[in-house]
Amino acid sequence: MNWNWLNRNTDQILSWLLAHLWLAALPTLLGLLLALPLGAIAFRYRWSYAALITVAGLLYTIPSIALFVVLPGILGTRILNPLNVVVALTLFTLALLVRVVADALDSVPPPVRQSATAMGYRPIRSLLTVQLPLAIPVIGAGLRVAAVSNVSLVSVAALLGVPQLGQLFLVGFQLDFYTPIIAGIVLCLLVAAVFDTIILVAVRLATPWTRAVSHR
Amino acid sequence: MTGAWDWLTTGANWSGASGVWARLLEHLWYTMLALAVAIVIAMPIGAAIGHTGRATGLVSGLANALRALPTLGLLILLALWGLSTFKGDIALLGPAITVLVILAIPPILSNTYAGIAAVDPAARDAAIGMGMTGREVLAKVELPVAMPLIMSGIRSAFLQVVATATIAAVVSLGGLGRYVIDGYNQQDYSKMVAGALLVAVLAIVGDRILALIGYFMISPGLTGRKVRARATTADMVVAIRQEGGSTVLEPANQAGARS
Amino acid sequence: MINFDNVSKTFGEGDHRTAAVDDLTIEIPTGKITVFVGPSGCGKTTSLRMINRMIEPTSGTVLIDGVDTRSIDAPTLRRGIGYVIQNAGLFPHRTVLDNIATVPVLQGQSRRSARATAAELLERVGLPESMGQRYPAQLSGGQQQRVGVARALAADPPVMLMDEPFSAVDPVVRAQLQDEFTRLQAELGKTIVFVTHDIDEAVKLGDGIAVLAIGGRLAQYATPAEVLSHPADDFVADFVGRDRGYRALSFTAAGQLPVHEEPTLRLGSSPARGPAPSSAPVGEPYWVLVVDDARQPRGWVDARRLTSGRGVELGDLVLGGSLADPHASLRTALDAALSSPSGRGVAIDADGRVIGTVAARDVLRAIEAARVNAPHSPGQGTSPGAGAREGEADPAAAAVPS
Structure with a gap:
C-alpha cells in the first residue's frame, strides 16, 4: 500500500465515496418504497403474482452493465448521467424485493391473519398493522441482500465514466498500481458493511418481539 | 437505439474473429468453464456442510462477504497480478476465469447447503433407518430433494458469471463485453447498446435453458407441477432466514409455480 | 426374539x-x-x-x-x-x-x-x-x-x-x-x-x-x-x-354372562296384544326392541306411545345402544347395557342377529366374580x-x- 498516494488523493477519494454512498443508498430506498405496494398487490391478488414475479425475474436477469448502457437510449439521458445508475439499481432492487415482500406477507401464519379479520380489521389495516410488521424480518433480510449488492454494482458504472469508488479500480489498472484498487475494494466492503449494519439494527428495533422469543 | 438496430442487422458485424458469433462463443466458453469449475468445487462442499451440519456459520459469512466484494475491483486486481506473474493467454484468461469461479461459488454452495439442511428430518431418519449408508442418503435422498434450490443456485451463478464476463472485457478479455468497452472507447453508442442487448438476450435465454434443464432434473414431487406450490416460496423464505440474508434469491425461478 | x-x-x-x-x-x-x-x-x-x-x-x-x-x-x-x-x-x-x-x-x-x-x-x-x-x-x-x-x-x-x-x-x-x-x-x-x-x-x-x-x-x-x-x-x-x-x-371375556330372552317387534308390524301389557309399571316408558326382517336390531320403541293398528316405523325408534357380542369383553357388555334406553344391552350373534339382552346387574356380578378370582401378583x-x-x-x- 502506498499511503502517500492515498494522502495526496484524499479529497478525490472522499468525493467518490460520497457519490458511491448516494448511488447505492438512493436506489435501495426507492426500490423498497416501490416494492412494498407492488409486493402487497402481488400477495393480495393471485393473478398479479405470476405477472409481477415474471417481469421482476426478467429484469433481474439482465446484467447491470447492459442496463446501464441501454437506459440512456430509453430515458434520453447522457451515458455519463448518474441518473442511469439510480434508475437501473432501483429496478434491480424492486425486482428482487417485490417477490420478497409478497412471499414475506404470505409467510405470516394464517391464524394470525384470520384472527385479525375476525376481530374486524379491514384488509388494508390488517395488511399495514398486522402482516407488514410481522413480515419485517424477511423483508429486512431481502433488503440487506439488495443493499449490499447495490454497493458492488455501483462500481461497475465506472466503466461508463460515472464517478464513484469504481474509478479507483480503473485508475489502478491504468497506472498498473495496486493501492487504489485495494483502497477501492476496502471502501466498498466498508460501505456495504455500514449499510448491512444499519438495516440489521433497524429491523431489530422494529421487531422487538423476535428477540423476546430468542431470549427465552 | 435505432443505431443499435442498424448495427445488429449489419451482416458484417456478425462474422470474423471479432464478429458477434465469435464473441458469443467466447462469452459462452468463459461462462460454461467458470460455471462447471464452480459446480465441481461448490456442490461437494455445500453437500458436505449440509450433510454433516458442520461449518454452517462459515457458509453464510463467506456468501455475505463475497456479495459485497466489488466484482470490477476483484477482476482488475487479479488481472494486474496475472499480467505481472504469467505470460501469454493464461495471464489474462486465468485471473478472469478465477474471478468468475469465485463469484459463482457462493450461490451454488449456499443453496446446496440450504437445500440439504432443509430436507425433512423424518425423511432422512427413515432413509437411515431403512439401511442407507451415509453416501446413499446423500445421493438418493438429500441431493434430489435439495435439487430445486441447487438449480436455482446454479441459475443465480450463471447470471452473475454472464454479467461479470461482460465486465471482463475491460481487462482485454474477449466476449460480448468487448462491444460495450470498445464502443465506449470509440464513442460508438450504437455498438455499446448492441453489445448490451446481446448480453441481456444471452442472460435471459441461458436462464430459460437452465430452467428447462431444472424441469427435467427436479422430481415433479418437489415442484408445483403435481403439487401445489409448497417447496418453492416457503423454502426461499426459510433460506433467507437461515442465511441471515446471504442466500442468493432465485430471480426468475419457478415464477409460475403458484399459477 | x-x-x-x-x-x-x-x-x-x-x-x-x-x-x-x-x-x-x-x-x-x-x-x-x-x-x-x-x-x-x-x-x-x-x-x-x-x-x-x-x-x-x-x-x-x-x-x-x-x-x-x-x-x-x-x-x-x-x-x-x-x-x-x-x-x-x-x-x-x-x-x-x-x-x-x-x-x-x-x-x-x-x-x-x-x-x-x-x-x-x-x-x-x-x-x-x-x-x-x-x-x-x-x-x-x-x-x-x-x-x-x-x-x-x-x-x-x-x-x-x-x-x-x-x-x-x-x-x-x-x-x-x-x-x-x-x-x-x-x-x-x-x-x-x-x-x-x-x-x-x-x-x-x-x-x-x-x-x-x-x-x-x-x-x-x-x-x-x-x-x-x-x-x-x-x-x-x-x-x-x-x-x-x-x-x-x-x-375380561364376557363368556359367562346370562343372556335373557327379549321379546321383539318386527319393523312395520303392529303389536298384536295392544301397546303395553297391563303388568308394566304405569308412567314409565315400556321399551320394546325392534328388529328388521333379518332379526338385526334397529332400535327401541316406547310401546305406550304406539297407537294400535299402525305399524312401527323407523321414525318411532329411539336409536342407540351399542351391541354386545357375548363372546366379547365385559367392557362392551357393560357399555351395551348402559347405553341402551331400556337398560338392557342387546346381545347379538356373529351374524348380527338378536339373541337376547344382557343386564347391567349381571355384568356387574361378573366383574365382581372376576375381581375375586384374579391372581393378585404385586406388579x-x-x-x-x-x-x-x-x-x-x-x-x-x-x-x-x-
Whole structure:
C-alpha cells in the first residue's frame, strides 16, 4: 500500500465515496418504497403474482452493465448521467424485493391473519398493522441482500465514466498500481458493511418481539 | 437505439474473429468453464456442510462477504497480478476465469447447503433407518430433494458469471463485453447498446435453458407441477432466514409455480 | 426374539450426563406386538432405535435371535428390519411405488420386480393401486402413514420397529389405522416393537406393554390387562390414569354372562296384544326392541306411545345402544347395557342377529366374580404376551428394578 498516494488523493477519494454512498443508498430506498405496494398487490391478488414475479425475474436477469448502457437510449439521458445508475439499481432492487415482500406477507401464519379479520380489521389495516410488521424480518433480510449488492454494482458504472469508488479500480489498472484498487475494494466492503449494519439494527428495533422469543 | 438496430442487422458485424458469433462463443466458453469449475468445487462442499451440519456459520459469512466484494475491483486486481506473474493467454484468461469461479461459488454452495439442511428430518431418519449408508442418503435422498434450490443456485451463478464476463472485457478479455468497452472507447453508442442487448438476450435465454434443464432434473414431487406450490416460496423464505440474508434469491425461478 | 441385556444409554458428558435408558433387560417375543410406552423423556424411542443401531448403547447388548446386533454391519442390519416413524418420512421426490420399493432396491432387487411387489403391498395397506404413481405431497396424512407401513413391509422383514406411527393423524383416522394394523398383524405375525406415549393405543395394540419411566427405568413389563388391573407402582398407576379399572374390563371375556330372552317387534308390524301389557309399571316408558326382517336390531320403541293398528316405523325408534357380542369383553357388555334406553344391552350373534339382552346387574356380578378370582401378583415384571398369560415368565429376562 502506498499511503502517500492515498494522502495526496484524499479529497478525490472522499468525493467518490460520497457519490458511491448516494448511488447505492438512493436506489435501495426507492426500490423498497416501490416494492412494498407492488409486493402487497402481488400477495393480495393471485393473478398479479405470476405477472409481477415474471417481469421482476426478467429484469433481474439482465446484467447491470447492459442496463446501464441501454437506459440512456430509453430515458434520453447522457451515458455519463448518474441518473442511469439510480434508475437501473432501483429496478434491480424492486425486482428482487417485490417477490420478497409478497412471499414475506404470505409467510405470516394464517391464524394470525384470520384472527385479525375476525376481530374486524379491514384488509388494508390488517395488511399495514398486522402482516407488514410481522413480515419485517424477511423483508429486512431481502433488503440487506439488495443493499449490499447495490454497493458492488455501483462500481461497475465506472466503466461508463460515472464517478464513484469504481474509478479507483480503473485508475489502478491504468497506472498498473495496486493501492487504489485495494483502497477501492476496502471502501466498498466498508460501505456495504455500514449499510448491512444499519438495516440489521433497524429491523431489530422494529421487531422487538423476535428477540423476546430468542431470549427465552 | 435505432443505431443499435442498424448495427445488429449489419451482416458484417456478425462474422470474423471479432464478429458477434465469435464473441458469443467466447462469452459462452468463459461462462460454461467458470460455471462447471464452480459446480465441481461448490456442490461437494455445500453437500458436505449440509450433510454433516458442520461449518454452517462459515457458509453464510463467506456468501455475505463475497456479495459485497466489488466484482470490477476483484477482476482488475487479479488481472494486474496475472499480467505481472504469467505470460501469454493464461495471464489474462486465468485471473478472469478465477474471478468468475469465485463469484459463482457462493450461490451454488449456499443453496446446496440450504437445500440439504432443509430436507425433512423424518425423511432422512427413515432413509437411515431403512439401511442407507451415509453416501446413499446423500445421493438418493438429500441431493434430489435439495435439487430445486441447487438449480436455482446454479441459475443465480450463471447470471452473475454472464454479467461479470461482460465486465471482463475491460481487462482485454474477449466476449460480448468487448462491444460495450470498445464502443465506449470509440464513442460508438450504437455498438455499446448492441453489445448490451446481446448480453441481456444471452442472460435471459441461458436462464430459460437452465430452467428447462431444472424441469427435467427436479422430481415433479418437489415442484408445483403435481403439487401445489409448497417447496418453492416457503423454502426461499426459510433460506433467507437461515442465511441471515446471504442466500442468493432465485430471480426468475419457478415464477409460475403458484399459477 | 429380541433381547436387551443390561442396556444403558447416557447422553452428554461429565456433569451434563443424563441417562436415557437405565440398565434395561427385556425379552421381546417373536411374532407379537410389544409396546414401549411412557411419557416423553422415558427413553422409549432411544430403546427402539438401539435395536436397529440408529443409536448405539453406552453399555449392554441388544440381540436379535441370539445374534449381537453389533456383529452385523449397521446398514445391512437395518435393511432387514422394517422401520416406521411418526410423520412417515416418505421421500418427497419419489412416487409412492418407488418409496415402497426403497429397501428391495437397496438390497439389489431389480426396480421392476420391486415395483410389482410394491403395488401388491399398496393394496395390502388399503390403498388403491392407482395411488402408486402419486407423490407423497399428494396424499393425506393417513395415506402417507399407510405408505410408510407398506414401505417398511416391502422387504418382508421379520422384525418391525414403529415409532409413534399413528400419532400425527387425527383420532378418527388413527383408530382406522390401528384397526387395520391389527388385522394386518394377524395375517403377518411380525415381531413388532411399537413406541407410543398413548396408553390407550398401547393397551389396544400391544400383546405386551413395557411401561418406561423418566430416566429410562423399566417400571412394568406385562400384558395390557395386567398393567391396567395391577400397576406395578405409583408411577405406572398414575401414568395409566383414570378409568383404568373400566378400561381393564376390555380384557375380561364376557363368556359367562346370562343372556335373557327379549321379546321383539318386527319393523312395520303392529303389536298384536295392544301397546303395553297391563303388568308394566304405569308412567314409565315400556321399551320394546325392534328388529328388521333379518332379526338385526334397529332400535327401541316406547310401546305406550304406539297407537294400535299402525305399524312401527323407523321414525318411532329411539336409536342407540351399542351391541354386545357375548363372546366379547365385559367392557362392551357393560357399555351395551348402559347405553341402551331400556337398560338392557342387546346381545347379538356373529351374524348380527338378536339373541337376547344382557343386564347391567349381571355384568356387574361378573366383574365382581372376576375381581375375586384374579391372581393378585404385586406388579412383578413378567415376560408378557403368551408368556405372561400362561405364566411362563422368565424372571431373568424381565427383572424390574424396584
